Amino acid sequence: MTNPVPTPPSADGDATLLFCLPYAGGSSLAFRSWTDELPGYEVVTSDYPGHLLRPGERLVRSMDRMVGLLCGELVDRWDRPFVLLGSSMGALVAFELARRAEAVGRPPAAVVLLSCAAPSLLPLLPPVAGLGDEAFLAAFAARYGGPVHHLLDDPASRDLLLPIVRADMELFEDYARSCPAPVGCDLIVIAGADDPVVTPDSARAWEDFSKGRVDSLTVPGGHFVVESNTAEVTAALRPLLDRRLPAA
Template sequence: MNATAVPKAIQPGVRAGGWIVAPARRTPPALRLFCLPYAAGAASVYTGWSGALGEHIEVCPVEYPGRQTRWRESPHARLAPLVDELASALEGELDVPYALFGHSMGSLVAFELARELRRRGAGEPHALFVSGGRAPRLRHEQPRTHDQPDAFVVDRLRRLGGLPGEVCDEPELLELLMPAIRADFAVCETYEYRAEPLLTCPVVAFAGTEDPEVPAARMAPWAEETTGPFVRYELPGDHFFLRPSRTPLLDTVRAALTPCPTSYTRQEHR
């Protein structure tokens, strides 16, 4: 989780009712990768990803309500309405194959979005990338945060290493961001797993070697959510390893967004 949802002016290039912050291409890509931010994060987390994944993959950073380009909107405090609204917004973006990437809270959103799109007849993603997010069947074991006093919420963010200095130094800014921060904690803390038919798409999991929040062991059960290929990578870093380990992470994502060979088997990489 990270508090990077600093309000900004509405940016050009937003589409899908504001859910995607990326200009539309003149010609359709081979595949769209929808990227879901972590709690209190924003679409800007994925700035710079597009060029790293090649010209045929269109990176579509998702903006949740209540931050940056959508900071005047009310954030969702439950996962189901968030996913339902997002799935509806993406209907016009599913004319080409798609994949999903989510970090921390974003991995949970990506998982439930994959199931919701399947229910709507859109088919499953080409691949589901889950990063730094506990497997959905596991219980939430971290301290309950969303309904605690502000000081508790801020301290938790500090201990996670996810509170930028500019937010710490600006009480008014922190007050402005607090509704979205609390809502995102609530999304994670109130989530209840419901059994459905397993996915059949590949699931690629990433864990930080020094992540105290979601160690690799809590990523391993993601294998139980698909009958398709599963692979888990451990990358150097703490809960926010996607920043220091950005290059190997993106290299792995790019390699995975090609058809998996039929002999593909489950494996783990360190």
């Protein structure tokens, strides 16, 4: 049985839940400071099967299976107001989780999409998952850089991380070939001003993927603003969440 890795719960049992999903190759540690930055919200972080904090589990290479597993872990907590948030690949997972939540009659108040282009623009990124190890590492580093790239440069962690990152990229690239329909809930889209992969325009294209309201923001930082610019991201995000959840 798989389980999400939760942060300590809020003292207020009625606090809005904020479910957070990491980027490709990442872990729940990407959100380690979010609880302090968003008082009044209960931040619940998840790790993907087979990743560093869930060793021994089978890696997941398809969005449908990933979302099915995570939905099974989280659905029992969707009985009070909640928001789904994801960074990069995690944004796509959050978007598809919102679709599952709507299908079971428990829609989120909003989905927050960090550092992720709209699905219609994902095919513009050349596929890399099928490359040999050295070419894959070089392509991943050139595209994203960031904390995962630095770990992959370390020989001690490379053998452990390489299969994880490759599996995530297989999932990402398989999903990029799909054409998802819009969800009904609101979207909040946040891009880093210096992100080499996701431009503000490619983030704003998410407007075509919601029947609700879509807010698009640009904050200082690169692709990994979820960790490098937590204060700026949460400060920009807070009023948009509170607008949808006035009791939070």
